Amino acid sequence: MPGIHEVQGEIERGPSLRKLGFDSKNLDFWDSGFVSFLIRVIRICGERDIEVTGEGLPEGAQRLIGLALAVPERREPGKDEKITPSLVLVTGGRVMKIWASLMETLTFVGETATAFLRLFGGKARFKGSDFLLVVQESGAGALPIVSLISLLVGLILAFVGSIQLRMFGAQIYIADLVAIAMARAMGAIMTGIIMAGRTGAAFAARIGTMQVNEEIDALKTAGIPPMEFLVLPRILALALMMPLLTLYADLMGILGGMIVGVGGFGIGLVEYFNETRKALTLANIWIGLFSSLIFGVLIAVAGCLRGMRCGRSASAVGDTTTSAVVTSIVSIIIATALITIGCDVLGI
Amino acid sequence: MKEPEAHIVVEDLTMAFGTNIVQQNLTFTINRGDIFIIMGGSGCGKSTLMRHLVGLHRPCKGRVLYDGISFWDGDEEERQRVLRHVGVMYQSGALWSSMTLAENIGLLLEEYMGVDTEKAREVASLKLALVGLAGFEDYYPSEISGGMKKRASIARAMALDPDILFLDEPSGGLDPISGRMLDDLILELRATLGTTIVVITHELASIFAIGTNSVFLDTDTKTMTASGDPKVLRATCENDTIQNFLTRGEGRVKQRAERNGVAACLDQRAKVGG
Numbered sequence: 021m022p023g024i025h026e027v028q029g030e031i032e033r034g035p036s037l038r039k040l041g042f043d044s045k046n047l048d049f050w051d052s053g054f055v056s057f058l059i060r061v062i063r064i065c066g067e068r069d070i071e072v073t074g075e076g077l078p079e080g081a082q083r084l085i086g087l088a089l090a091v092p093e094r095r096e097p098g099k100d101e102k103i104t105p106s107l108v109l110v111t112g113g114r115v116m117k118i119w120a121s122l123m124e125t126l127t128f129v130g131e132t133a134t135a136f137l138r139l140f141g142g143k144a145r146f147k148g149s150d151f152l153l154v155v156q157e158s159g160a161g162a163l164p165i166v167s168l169i170s171l172l173v174g175l176i177l178a179f180v181g182s183i184q185l186r187m188f189g190a191q192i193y194i195a196d197l198v199a200i201a202m203a204r205a206m207g208a209i210m211t212g213i214i215m216a217g218r219t220g221a222a223f224a225a226r227i228g229t230m231q232v233n234e235e236i237d238a239l240k241t242a243g244i245p246p247m248e249f250l251v252l253p254r255i256l257a258l259a260l261m262m263p264l265l266t267l268y269a270d271l272m273g274i275l276g277g278m279i280v281g282v283g284g285f286g287i288g289l290v291e292y293f294n295e296t297r298k299a300l301t302l303a304n305i306w307i308g309l310f311s312s313l314i315f316g317v318l319i320a321v322a323g324c325l326r327g328m329r330c331g332r333s334a335s336a337v338g339d340t341t342t343s344a345v346v347t348s349i350v351s352i353i354i355a356t357a358l359i360t361i362g363c364d365v366l367g368i
Numbered sequence: 369m370k371e372p373e374a375h376i377v378v379e380d381l382t383m384a385f386g387t388n389i390v391q392q393n394l395t396f397t398i399n400r401g402d403i404f405i406i407m408g409g410s411g412c413g414k415s416t417l418m419r420h421l422v423g424l425h426r427p428c429k430g431r432v433l434y435d436g437i438s439f440w441d442g443d444e445e446e447r448q449r450v451l452r453h454v455g456v457m458y459q460s461g462a463l464w465s466s467m468t469l470a471e472n473i474g475l476l477l478e479e480y481m482g483v484d485t486e487k488a489r490e491v492a493s494l495k496l497a498l499v500g501l502a503g504f505e506d507y508y509p510s511e512i513s514g515g516m517k518k519r520a521s522i523a524r525a526m527a528l529d530p531d532i533l534f535l536d537e538p539s540g541g542l543d544p545i546s547g548r549m550l551d552d553l554i555l556e557l558r559a560t561l562g563t564t565i566v567v568i569t570h571e572l573a574s575i576f577a578i579g580t581n582s583v584f585l586d587t588d589t590k591t592m593t594a595s596g597d598p599k600v601l602r603a604t605c606e607n608d609t610i611q612n613f614l615t616r617g618e619g620r621v622k623q624r625a626e627r628n629g630v631a632a633c634l635d636q637r638a639k640v641g642g
């Protein structure tokens with residue numbers, strides 16, 4: 021069988037045709053590929069006012085073609101015209117997109133703030149059971165993985181620190197290093213990243229799926245504001261659980277450091293404990309807890325924002341989840357940087 | 369019969385997503401106590417029209433009046449006040465998936481009627497029984513079939529005894545008997561509570577059995593091509609598309625492309641340019 025372009029070329033180049041027929045006497049097998057080829061030939065002929073007769077074709081193929089051509093092809097304006105965009109257009113489009121997403125985020129933050137105001141004014145409502153469920157899922161459910169990760173981070177910190185400290189025979193300062201690093205930053209950051217992947221993604225997927233199923237619309241028309249019903253309990257729950265989990269992560273990290281210090285470098289248990297206590301000032305712990313509170317809010321807002329802005333298809337839910345996790349992690353790192361610089365400036 | 373009283377008035381409504389216009393220049397009136405049918409081919413914008421009427425999309429042009437008050441010109445609180453008396457059943461059901469059927473309905477009752485959980489459950493049971501789902505109170509939406517979801521969703525839409533009930537393809541995916549039961553339920557609701565009911569449907573039997581008024585949205589011209597009692601439309605309307613729709617293509621106007629005259633059709637298509 022010739023390719024469609026050959027036929028097209030033949031029709032264009034050859035003497036002006038009036039009529040086109042088919043000869044399929046020697047054809048003993050055909051499939052949909054054959055029919056779609058014929059339809060394209062017929063369309064090409066149609067554009068050039070060439071009459072086509074289907075008589076030479078197998079009976080079944082004729083019928084299928086008839087069915088396929090019974091309804092005219094639908095042409096959406098704007099669906100099939102493909103513009104090759106210039107650099108300016110691409111850049112402009114990107115900027116517009118970034119601008120739109122910035123405005124979207126600001127709107128969402130504004131809506132969240134309004135919802136919180138209504139909550140403090142005693143007007144907002146959500147189900148207490150929802151709040152507790154999120155607390156359970158995001159808090160207790162995350163304990164095993166938080167334990168594992170923080171313990172290992174404590175171990176790693178101790179080992180890495182020991183490389184330098186051992187040269188001066190100052191192994192005992194491993195305790196200080198691990199305690200300060202965990203309490204001040206690492207505990208909160210690691211917990212934040214775990215929660216972003218675990219809970220932030222779950223929020224986005226959950227709310228996104230509700231968006232796809234029109235459940236959010238149903239809430240709206242039932243007069244139940246989704247911002248209050250879905251978003252508030254999630255932000256509150258995560259803002260509550262993040263500091264608690266961080267505190268726990270700090271402990272596990274210090275335990276990890278202790279295992280290395282005591283087991284690997286022969287520091288006495290009591291000695292290590294005392295050194296840790298000296299290093300752990302209240303300021304360090306507060307900074308860590310404050311960061312974790314901020315992270316909790318950031319993760320919950322990112323997850324809920326992406327979920328609420330989800331498109332209406334299954335693939336949109338996937339994109340939403342991805343972007344929720346990416347947004348959370350990036351904002352956690354940026355927030356850490358800002359807090360660290362802020363503390364340095366303030367001299368804490 | 370007393371004089372019909374306009375309940376919802378749609379004036380010159382145009383709906384679009386970005387630059388893609390879905391329907392334009394829609395003007396019709398839904399009277400109090402009507403069973404108003406929105407019909408038209410798949411994808412012509414029926415659901416979109418409903419979403420405009422219940423406040424989920426702002427029209428690009430035109431107005432929607434509820435009892436003479438412009439819905440979109442008021443503020444959010446005004447809209448909520450109107451929506452308080454509106455029940456909506458979505459095409460996909462849109463039941464809240466984290467709640468059981470009883471909780472789905474009960475949430476609204478607790479929220480608005482201020483009843484306690486026990487009373488809410490009682491009323492929820494009643495509403496479920498009305499749509500033939502007695503005994504399914506503690507099922508989650510994921511545990512019931514598509515047709516049952518539709519019915520549960522109708523029960524939820526009826527929870528607050530709304531003045532206006534919007535039903536988006538309520539009988540799609542239902543067996544003929546359940547479909548018939550649903551029609552009876554709709555007629556009962558209108559007779560007992562005087563509810564205005566707006567139904568989006570393709571079921572011809574149901575359109576003629578319950579419809580008192582209708583609007584036909586055309587896909588090609590992107591506007592409404594007829595409105596009125598569907599039975600009258602079938603008898604008098606001259607428009608080919610509407611006749612074909614109301615008679616499943618078997619009416620006075622024969623489809624030009626007969627199935628067996630394929631070769632002829634094929635030749636003709638080729639001539640007119642594919």
Ligand SMILES: Nc1ncnc2c1ncn2[C@@H]1O[C@H](COP(=O)(O)OP(=O)(O)O)[C@@H](O)[C@H]1O
Nearest residue numbers: 332385390408409410411412413414415416417
């Ligand atoms: N969220 C959306 N964004 C863009 N286009 C949409 C959206 N929803 C629906 N449409 C378009 O609007 C048209 C009407 O859709 P719809 O109202 O669902 O049709 P139906 O009459 O079958 O209910 C469709 O052609 C669809 O492409």
Ligand SMILES: [Mg+2]
Nearest residue numbers: 414415416459
């Ligand atoms: Mg629809």
